[in-house]
Amino acid sequence: METQGFAVKQEKAALEPHHFEIESPDNYGCVIRVLACGICHSDIHMIDNDWGMSNYPLIPGHEVIGEVVEIGPQAKHLKIGDRVGVGWQRSSCLQCMDCLRGNENLCDDTRALIATGPGGFADRLAMDSRFVFPIPDAIETEVAGPLLCGGITVYSALRYAGMSSGQEIGVIGVGGLGHMAVQFAAKLGNRVTVFTTSQDKADFAAQLGAHEAIVVGKGEAPVAPSKPLNILLSTVPASLDWVPYLNFLDSDGTLSFVGVPDEPLKLPLFPLLMKRRRIMSSPIGGRAIMREMLDVAATYGIKPIVEVFPMEKVNDALRRVRENKVRYRAVLVNS
Ligand SMILES: NC(=O)c1ccc[n+]([C@@H]2O[C@H](COP(=O)([O-])OP(=O)(O)OC[C@H]3O[C@@H](n4cnc5c(N)ncnc54)[C@H](OP(=O)(O)O)[C@@H]3O)[C@@H](O)[C@H]2O)c1
Ligand SMILES: [Zn+2]
Ligand SMILES: [Zn+2]
Structure with missing residues (x-):
């Protein structure tokens, strides 16, 4: 044919x-x-x-x-x-x-x-x-x-990171994957914080179900969310300074990568060790x-x-x- x-x-x-x-x-x-x-x-x-x-x-x-x-x-x-x-x-x-x-x-x-x-x-x-x-x-x-x-990737990554309901979930990058992650996390009963480089996406985030939106200027460090996060999902296809994000996690919190950075991860151990935090990634x-x-x-x-x-x-x-x-x-x- x-x-x-x-x-x-x-x-x-x-x-x-x-x-x-x-x-x-x-x-x-x-x-x-x-x-x-x-x-x-x-x-x-x-x-x-x-x-x-x-x-x-x-x-x-x-x-x-x-x-x-x-x-x-x-x-x-x-x-x-x-x-x-x-x-x-x-x-x-x-x-x-x-x-x-x-x-x-x-x-x-x-x-x-x-x-x-x-x-x-x-x-x-x-x-x-x-x-x-x-x-x-x-x-x-x-x-x-x-x-x-996009949908299955964020849903599966959040589930395997332990998402249930009543949790604090963060999403870095509100693109194709990120805007679906916000919806899944919020509609399943979680409080959601987004980190975005785009002001219009921060303004729109509440309509996706997000409770908090943090704009991160180019080359700037992100401001801390109002509560520590149980799960933070990165959907960004680029390398960022991940250390501030690690420190936004609650004890036993998980930083999960679905976005693929263009460089290997380079991370100090102590932000993980001191709070028993985890890093994962998921296809x-x-x-x-x-x-x-x-x-x-x-x-x-x-x-x-x-x-x-x-x-x-x-x-x-x-x-x-x-x-x-x-x-x-x-x-x-x-x-
Ligand atoms: N793990 C898997 O199985 C799987 C499956 C599908 C896709 N992926 C990967 O997931 C990533 C995202 O895919 P997508 O389709 O959602 O992409 P997308 O629609 O282009 O969204 C990515 C978002 O990341 C943010 N971003 C992009 N460049 C950035 C930078 N230099 N610094 C900070 N933020 C940046 C932007 O969000 P803001 O405007 O909000 O800042 C952008 O909208 C890609 O790497 C893709 O290959 C992985
Ligand atoms: Zn894809
Ligand atoms: Zn097989």
Whole structure:
């Protein structure tokens, strides 16, 4: 099946129209007609080859919402016409202890969608149906995509950091991931503080559910929040001075990284040691917690706020992401 997409052909280049073939699915395979696809900052890291795992031509896009148009004989949990989503993960081994525990995202044989084949900036996407997720009716197509990478990443990271309710949760960076983290934490009954470099985001933070917003000027140290934090989630794709943030944690508090800084962490031990604090990091989420997150989002009305662009305007949308102008997630739609 001849398919049209948008590919980057060399590191850091603009995307260009690109044709490729999709074969009819066998076994657990399926083909999805792409309706919408979010732009995650990881697409930018991959376009730029920041992680040294990009293969060109590279078709980005891993927050995909679409309609099932073909299914293989064993893809029994799907039917033609189902509205489904796909995130960062193309597949895993499904046999190892991590996979058996429902942590497919931790599998040694995990395959990232856009590192191992075409992603969602295209008309169609061929997938292993076992990594395709039904979308609850309550979540509209244009806002659903960002949940499949950004949403699952922050939900899973907060849960594995111990988020329940009645806690003090901080979020650094109110971009695509951050604005969803605020909503999950607040709607599940926590008090939320955001740290942002953007004044307009601080002004808007209460509408996302935040209780406190701290603007951090370029090169300036952040002001302390009014209460010590149980969990502080960094969604920033850059290196900051993390020491003040460590000191904002309560005893036994956790600083969790989902944003990927461009340098290795360099941290003194004492702010951790003296208060028994922890540092963790977390990749996306497994299939069970993905379903749980979609259910929580539908039940509690957690919705990404999106700027919608026609798929052909992909380069304009990417530029706005790079310039930190998007409020709060760019989504490409196919006509
Ligand atoms: N762990 C995972 O599995 C996983 C999954 C998805 C994405 N990620 C990573 O998470 C990061 C964020 O992704 P995203 O899609 O949310 O990106 P995004 O929409 O571009 O948002 C990132 C936000 O970080 C803040 N920021 C950016 N540069 C900064 C700087 N130099 N100093 C301070 N703050 C800065 C900005 O927030 P303010 O305007 O509020 O300051 C910006 O909106 C990326 O590194 C991405 O690769 C990881
Ligand atoms: Zn992503
Ligand atoms: Zn495995």
